[in-house]
Amino acid sequence: MSDIHPQAETETRALVRLGRFLKDNPVIPLIGLLFLLIGALELMRPGIISPFWAGNTIKFAIPLAMLAACQVLTMLTGGIDLSAGIVATCAAFVAATLTPLIGPVPAMLTAMVVGAIVGLVNGFGVGIARVHPLIMTLGTGLIATGCLQVYQRYVIATGTDIPDILEWLGTGRTAGLPNGLFLFVPFAVFILWLMRYTGFGRLLFALGSNEKAAKLSGVRSWQVLMALYVLSGLIAALTGLLYLGMIRAPSLSLANPLMLPSVAAAVIGGTSIFGGRGSFAGAIVGALILRVIETMLTLARMPEGARIALFGLIILAVTALYVRFTEQR
Amino acid sequence: MTSHPDPLPASTADALLDARNVAKSFGAVRALTDASLTVRRGEVVALMGANGAGKSTFVKILTGAIRPDAGRVTIRGAEARVGSPAEARRSGLVPVYQEPSLIPDLDVSDNLRLGDTDAEAFRHWAAELGHPELRLDAMIRDLPLATLRIIDLARALASTPDVLLLDELTAALPTDLVERVLRVARAQADDGRGVIYISHRFAEIAELCDRATVLRDGRSVGDVEITEGVEDRVVEMMLGTRIDLGKRAAETARPRPEGRPRLRVQNLAAAPKLTDASFELHPGEVLGVVALEGQGQDELFEVLAGFRKPAGGTIEIDGAPARFRHPADAIAAGLSFVPGNRAEALFRERSVRENIAMPFSARARTWGPLRLRHEKTRVAEAVERLQIDTRAQGEVQRLSGGNQQKVTIGRWLAHGVKTLLLFDPTRGIDVRTKRQIYPLVRELAEQGAAILYFTSELGEVPLACDRAVVIFNGRVVDLVEATEATEERLMRAAYGLGTAEGAA
Incomplete structure (x- = not known):
């Protein structure tokens, strides 16, 4: 009798430990989920899984994961960047229309400046005027959309051109893998390093966890928020450039459809919208998961409406399950 | 050294409020173990106790904000179990707190209406408390704290309570207002009502109160008449014997430091x-x-x-x-x-x-690599x-x-x-x-x-x-x-x- 009890206790303790391990390393169950979905896909349509398919999935997951970086970083502080999709669109449009006029490199730099300016306005609003990030970035996103339409009237005659380097990054393949990885791998390493091994990264977690305690430690939060939103704007602009090379047709709503999935990728990846907890590695896996789910829904040959609705439902289910799983002690 | 509570008078028939052997625990923490308080007609009773003695828990029980685990509270002799603040009010106990319970986004008259307060009676008491010019259409949030306390008190008085409970009402109040509050509280008692007065200020208690009930570590340890020199006894009661926290560090006096202070x-x-x-x-x-x-x-x-x-x-x-x-x-x-x-x-x-x-x-210059x-x-x-x-x-x-x-x-x-x-x-x-x-x-x-x-x-x-x-x-x-x-x-x-x- 007496020896049953300790054993049960060891068992629960092992479970608790597993729970904690998963909580501390939330990417591992997520990767499991990704492979589960890929297995399901293979069951649905045997033979679909191929190196080409994998390359394609990765290729389209890259811009999503990059935009998700904007969301992860801002969400760490309890914020969000709803202007990221529009900033990406603006950057792409500016780069494509300016290239015939001033050459590819100045055009791309100008596109990045656009991202930085929107970020600066966001940072001012969130960090100094203390507007809620949701409202602030929604507002700047709409303003940027309006400005883009005005801008379009001025450049309507110049035509567009896409810098070769972007086309190479967006459409080329090296050893079967998309060239976009040449941009994405250094980018991902930089973001992971920033979050984990720099003072700035640490402050992002701190602001989201307890802003008062951060203040007590001597952190001036407006400085951090300002830098954060500028960084987010730059990342969004970079994503826009890559996406331009991928789609090769600038439009006034090019990257906008990526916006909400980028939030979903971050949330599926284990980033808390309330701040203080998050992982970019998780968001990368989250972006891959979203792309795989998309493939599944396309294969199921559903009407467009049902597909979108089901996509939303799956995102909710995955997030709920995942949060339940990792929050448990 | 601990003087045990003088046994309360046997006849509590004339008691307006009688709380007996009240106990309350929050989880493992026993906030109150055995607290009692009696207020008779025409009396102002001080409720005293050091930090953590259980004063606020006791007040919450008296006003019906929380239910006691044991003990009973009777108001006007009737075994009325106080279940909610509204019930306590109806049965005749009206509290006024340090933080005014007024809604900032409404004006004075709206706040009065919320509690079904008679505006005429309110005006009378506001004037009595030194605010005859108070406008009923003033927004609560535009008024200074001292005025809000007066409004809160006037509102309580307008409902002609049998027992008025004043909780740290005079903290950070200008002296002339303190005087008026004390005078009105005394007048309440002289009209045959009862007042419970909670304060850290002995001077006010000596001026106003007839008796003091002292709480320590969750129990009533004393009930004393307010007389000359009673402060020492009250302080002694509030302290009691404490658990030893360790060896005294300062057996010898350290010289006062000289030189420039930090x-x-x-x-x-x-x-x-x-x-x-x-x-x-x-x-x-x-x-x-x-x-x-x-x-x-x-x-x-x-x-x-x-x-x-x-x-x-x-x-x-x-x-x-x-x-x-x-x-x-x-x-x-x-x-x-x-x-x-x-x-x-x-x-x-x-x-x-x-x-x-x-x-x-x-600092911004330390944002780089850790x-x-x-x-x-x-x-x-x-x-x-x-x-x-x-x-x-x-x-x-x-x-x-x-x-x-x-x-x-x-x-x-x-x-x-x-x-x-x-x-x-x-x-x-x-x-x-x-x-x-x-x-x-x-x-x-x-x-x-x-x-x-x-x-x-x-x-x-x-x-x-x-x-x-x-x-x-x-x-x-x-x-x-x-x-x-x-x-x-x-x-x-x-x-x-x-x-x-x-x-x-």
């Missing part, structure tokens, strides 16, 4: 409660701060930590005047703050190491010195309260301590951890740190401090050497009772 505060004032604080803090000194709840000590620490701007007075650091716009300025000047509420200082879901190392990254090795040694030193139990160091919220408190202190040990502002660092932590904190405070001082140490436990003053300033009603009123800092002496000073001149 921190000199002169005539410092900060809204709403601090009006005039002056003291000096020298390197190597632990200066205690003793005050009852809400006497201005919160404001003092927040100003020194850069969280609040002073309304007047000066702060000098090493002889140079200082002004802090942000805690970062205070930290740069060497002032580091450990707040009373741990939740305000910790990043709950982050690791012990990150919590301790946070100040290293605070100096991991430097950080690791400094954090390890702090953890070692404080003996923080790091078995659950992945997330600070998994640590015990005592260990969490050590982390908040460890942060500044790792960063380097010049002037440490400790606000009640031992609140709510176990005795063992407390005993670790006192020697640590002493040791830091011996190494040249200057420490300002607010404590709500008077017994800590001789253990950790060299001397203590006493704040009462927003002013520094006394400076007590640790060797003379008996709890009785401190308690008297904290209640604004003079030292040499006896009862004020």
Whole structure:
């Protein structure tokens, strides 16, 4: 009798430990989920899984994961960047229309400046005027959309051109893998390093966890928020450039459809919208998961409406399950 | 030495309110074990007790905000179990608190309507309380705090309560208003009603009250008539015998430090409660701060930590005047703050190491790569010195309260301590951890740190401090050497009772 009890206790303790391990390393169950979905896909349509398919999935997951970086970083502080999709669109449009006029490199730099300016306005609003990030970035996103339409009237005659380097990054393949990885791998390493091994990264977690305690430690939060939103704007602009090379047709709503999935990728990846907890590695896996789910829904040959609705439902289910799983002690 | 409560008069038939043997626990914490209170017609009864004696829990039970585990409360002799604040009001007990219970976004008349208060009666009482010109269409949020208290009190009086409960109503109220409040309360009693009066001020109690009921550690320990010189007995009752917190540290008087002070505060004032604080803090000194709840000590620490701007007075650091716009300025000047509420200082879901190392990254020029090795040694030193139990160091919220408190202190040990502002660092932590904190405070001082140490436990003053300033009603009123800092002496000073001149 007496020896049953300790054993049960060891068992629960092992479970608790597993729970904690998963909580501390939330990417591992997520990767499991990704492979589960890929297995399901293979069951649905045997033979679909191929190196080409994998390359394609990765290729389209890259811009999503990059935009998700904007969301992860801002969400760490309890914020969000709803202007990221529009900033990406603006950057792409500016780069494509300016290239015939001033050459590819100045055009791309100008596109990045656009991202930085929107970020600066966001940072001012969130960090100094203390507007809620949701409202602030929604507002700047709409303003940027309006400005883009005005801008379009001025450049309507110049035509567009896409810098070769972007086309190479967006459409080329090296050893079967998309060239976009040449941009994405250094980018991902930089973001992971920033979050984990720099003072700035640490402050992002701190602001989201307890802003008062951060203040007590001597952190001036407006400085951090300002830098954060500028960084987010730059990342969004970079994503826009890559996406331009991928789609090769600038439009006034090019990257906008990526916006909400980028939030979903971050949330599926284990980033808390309330701040203080998050992982970019998780968001990368989250972006891959979203792309795989998309493939599944396309294969199921559903009407467009049902597909979108089901996509939303799956995102909710995955997030709920995942949060339940990792929050448990 | 403990005088047992004089048995209450056998006939409680004329009692307006009679609370007997009330007990209440919150989880494992027994807030009240055996509290009793009787108010008869024509009486003003003071309810007294030191911090943590269970006063606020008792008030909540009397007013029906929470239900007691045991005991009964009768109002007007009828066994009326008070179930809700509304029920308590209907049965004739009306409370008025320090924080006015008025809705800021409504005007005065709307607030009156909410409680079905008669406007004419309200006007009468407002005039009686010195506000005849009060406009009923004034928005509550536009009115000063003192006026709000008067409105709250006038509203309570307009409902002709049998028992009026005044909870710290006169704190931070101008003297002329205090006089009016006391007069009206006395008049209530003279009309054959009852008043329960809660206050930290002996002078007011002596002027107004007939009896005092004293609470200590959750039970009623005394019921005394207010007469000349009763203060000493009340103070004695409030203290009782305390558990020993450790060996006395200050057996011999330490010489007062000479030379330039690290921190000199002169005539410092900060809204709403601090009006005039002056003291000096020298390197190597632990200066205690003793005050009852809400006497201005919160404001003092927040100003020194850069969280609040002073309304007047000066702060000098090493002889140079200082002004802090942000805690970062205070930290740069060497002032580091450990707040009373741990939740305000910790990043709950982050690791012990990150919590301790946070100040290293605070300034913009330290946003780059972390100096991991430097950080690791400094954090390890702090953890070692404080003996923080790091078995659950992945997330600070998994640590015990005592260990969490050590982390908040460890942060500044790792960063380097010049002037440490400790606000009640031992609140709510176990005795063992407390005993670790006192020697640590002493040791830091011996190494040249200057420490300002607010404590709500008077017994800590001789253990950790060299001397203590006493704040009462927003002013520094006394400076007590640790060797003379008996709890009785401190308690008297904290209640604004003079030292040499006896009862004020």
